[in-house]
Amino acid sequence: MAATWSDKAVGRPFGADQKRDSALKEQVEALLCQMTLEEKIGQMNQVAGSRDTTGAPANTEIEADVREGRVGSVFNAFGVDFTRELQKQAVEHSRLGIPLLFGYDIIHGFRTIFPIPLGQAASWHLEGIERAARIMAIEGAASGVHWTFAPMVDVARDPRWGRVMEGAGEDTYLTSLIARAQVRGIQGRDPGAIDTLAACVKHYAAYGAVEAGREYNTVDMSEWRLRSIYLPPFLAALEEGCASVMTAFNTLNALPATCHPLLLDQILRREWRFEGMVVTDYTAIMELEQHGVAANASEASRKAVNAGVDMDMQSSYFIKTLNDLVQNGQVEEARIDEAVRRILWLKAALGLFEDPYRYANDDREAECLLSDAHRRAAREQARESMVLLKNEGNVLPLNDRHKKIALIGPLGNTRRLIGSWHGNGDHNDTVTLSEGLANRLVEDAVILYAEGASNRIGDTDTSGIEAALELVRQADAVVLALGEDEADADEAASRADIGLPGAQLELARRVLEAAGDMPIATVLFNGRPLALTELDEIAPAILEAWWPGTEAGNAVADVLFGDVNPSGKLPMSFPASVGQIPVYYNAFNTGRPKGVDPKYASKYLDIPNAPLYPFGFGLSYTTFEYGALETTCSEIGLDDTLEVSLAVTNTGERDGIEVVQLYLQDVHASVVRPLRELKGFQRLELAPGTCERVTFRITPDMRGFLNAELEHMQEPGLFRVQIGGCSQSGQEIEFRVV
Structure with a gap:
């Protein structure tokens, strides 16, 4: 059996203490003994809450099924009214009164919307990401x-995939740390608290x-790559106590x-020993027929439940078929009991048996949604998420002379600046860029606005450009607001061409020509890395x-005018051309790397290998100088930890935050290792002229990897350390492990 990454068993989610866990188990077992097979299967069925023609909740379509268990x-x-009424049907009108579990996609905010997750990852600020998750859970x-x-x-x-906006980018280590922060924020420390939610890590796996x-679409990869790159963030979330897992759509x-x-069985249950619940994604069991591995609903249910799925989201296949499958011996009732135990335990851990209405409080709902404090937090994180990609001639920041x-x-x-998966967020609450600039500008300043061109895919109409140019000629500074529509980076929103949609590039060319020497800044709103060459x-x-969320316009104005110094770093490489995709920083070197032979090398004939903007890249309105790397020795043992340090100085004239990044290369190993791997980072806040020494500890675990036999190990040999402000630059030093 392949080794796991951690000696720690994931076990029971939430990290419940032994005494409480024992009491919950007794409660669950007592209830399970009273349940009929039909009632057990009912617990494994998840359905969608319905809405009436106005979009308001209308639960009448499912009330009968709820009452029947x-x-x-x-x-x-x-919504308190909606959930309270549905819960009443379950606990007061069904035979056993088992409460319902209400779920919702709260991805980067419930009513107060924070930057999209890819933007949050660009902050490299784990405490800020945890706070955003905490607020969305509270709401x-x-x-x-x-x-x-x-x-x-x-x-x-691959930035063509629309759902990159929903994740943390291309790096396993950074994604794992962010996964932990989000679980902590969502679940808090006490699952019985009324301002926390159960988390569900997704999409398991390799989606x-x-x-x-x-x-x-299809995924096909070695088990080595699966375990090395794609699974560690799931394990990190589960080690943090994540309550549940959602399966992926892909093969x-x-x-x-x-x-x-x-x-679902070997890795999740046997190796990681996860005891929580597994739910499918929307209609995923039904889709086993379209995949071609099931001939009908019965076969799809049998394969899913026997593999380890506990709850069926929306297909209703379990409710239709599991009874017969148990009766004819194709599914053991013990497997049903196992699934139901996990579901009931989660409900018990959330305190729903003690008080099924504990989350339904009108006063709390009225008080905390979109509060001033939450808006301030959203604005702060939006500012931290922005990445300054280019600032030739110090065009930015703008100033009050404009x-x-x-x-x-x-x-x-x-107002379409909050991104997809925006929970119960309302576009009407969103601060536009025009409003944000107006809020920031001095009293007698004027904003001249023209759309110029559409950002709709395929819309090449340029008729609005001339009107835009007329306004440019009247101005003393220009802000270009370009990017994607929210709907174009989302689930089911893949793009083959990830350049600026519509005629925006032509608009930019014409505006830049007309602007002459006046300051002109381009602001991009998008959900994925774009091809911006x-x-x-x-x-x-x-x-x-990115899509900055509810406080979008205010946050952008804060950065454009230098009230906040941009500190974001890219969590995902921006390609120079779609033809490079996938392009990522921690690639293998190949046997014929570029630069060794002028012809027979791993390279393109027409473009560089490197992305336009690499992972970890981001500029500032100040400058940072990195001193020489220092270490106490150049040779250590397998069990030793090596400390490396260097001084970082703010050599500019503004306060700034620098994300100091540590990359490690195992130069020679039994399997090919990446050219560099992110293994640590620190955010430094430095005033002008100040210097701080940064120290990293390179532990045996950081030097470990999976070998060809899928065993986690560390080997002696030569290692190279790189510390800097980007994956493509920094000070280097070598050491040897003996």
């Missing part, structure tokens, strides 16, 4: 939600590696993840703002 969980369920719990389908920890190296970046090596014995600013572009006056050639200043 045929529903264990309802998703897309929120969701106040609105009757028990369970959120987050964090999404799919490592993704971010779909071929061609196409949604729901993995010719088996759909929803009926994959290696994933009295007429031409705001040009399709995203300059829109042509824009980069002409635009002097580019600020990557």
Whole structure:
């Protein structure tokens, strides 16, 4: 059996103490003994909360099933009135009164919307990410939600895939740390608290590696790559106490993840010893027929439940088929009991048996949604998430001398800046960039706005450009607001061409020509890395703002005018061309790396190998100088930890935050190792002229890897350390492990 990454068993989620855990188990077993087979199967059935024609909750379609004990969980369920009424049907009108579990996709905010997860990852600020998750849990719990389908920890190296916006980018280590922070924020320390939610790590597994970046597509990879790159963030979330796991839509090596014995039984249960619940993604069991591994609903259910799925989201296949499958011996009732124990335990751990209405409190819902404190936190994180990609000639920051600013572009006056998966967020609450600039500008300043061109895919209309140019000629500074629409980086939103959609590039060219010598800054709002080579050639200043959330316009204005110094670093490489994809920083060297032989090398004839903007890259309005790397020795033993340190100095004139990044290379090993791997980072806040010494400890665990036999090990040999502000630059030093 392949080794795991951790000696620690994941075990019971939430890290419940032994006394409480024992009491919950007794409660669950007592209830399980009273249940009929039909009632057990009902607990394994999750259905969608319905809405009426106005979009308001309308639960009448499922009330009868709830009363009959045929529903264990309802998703897309929120709002105190809605959830209280549904819960009443379950606990007061069903035979056993088992409470419902209400789930909802709260990904980067419930009502107060924070930056999209990829933007949050660009902050490299784990405490800030945890705080955002804490606030979204507080708001969701106040609105009757028990369970959120987050964090999404799919490592993704193909920006054509729309769901990159929902994850933390291309790196396993960074994604793992963020997964832990999000679980801590969502679940808090006490699962019985009324302002926490149960977390659900997804999508298990390797969904971010779909071929061609196409949604729901095939994944085929070695088990070595699966275990080395794609699974560690899931284990990290579960070690942090994550309550549940969601299966992925994709196939993995010719088996759909929803009926994959290696994933669901061997790794999750036997190796990691996870005792929590597994739920499918939406209709995933039904889709086993489309995949071609099940001929009908009965076969799909049998394969999924026997592989280890505990709850069926929306297909209703379990409720339709499991009774017969148990009766004819194709599914053991003991397997049903196992699934139901996990579901009931989660409900008990959340305190729903003690008080099924504990999350339904009108006063709490009214008080905490979109509070001033939450908006301030959203604004702060939005500022931290922005990445300054280019600032030629120090165009940025702008200053108060600018009295007429031409705001040009399709995203300059829109409220569609909160991104997809925005929970119960309302676009009407969103601060536009135009409003944010107006809030920041001095009293007699003027904003001249023109859309200029559309950001809709395929819309090549340039008729609005002339009107935009007329405003540019009247201005003393220009802000170009370009990017994608929220719907174009989302689930089922893959793009083959990830350049600026519509005629935005032509708009940018014309505006830059008309602007002459006046300051012009380009702000990008998008959910994925874009192919920006042509824009980069002409635009002097580019600020990557992602979709910043509810406080979008205010946060962007804060950064454009230098009230906040940008400190974000890219969590995902921006390609120079779509033809490079997948392009990522921790690649293998190959046997014929570029630079050894002028012709027979691993390279392109027409473009560089390197991305336009690499992983970890991000500029500042100040400058940082890295001193020489120092260490006490150059040779250590296998069990030893090596300390490396260097001085970082703010050599500019502004306060700044620098993310100091540690990369490690195992130069010679029994299997090929990446050119560099992120193994640590520290965020430094430095005033002008100040210096701070940064120390990293390179532990045996950081030097370990999976060998060809899938055994986690460390080997002696030569290692190279790189410390700097980006994956492609920094001070280097070598040491040897003997």
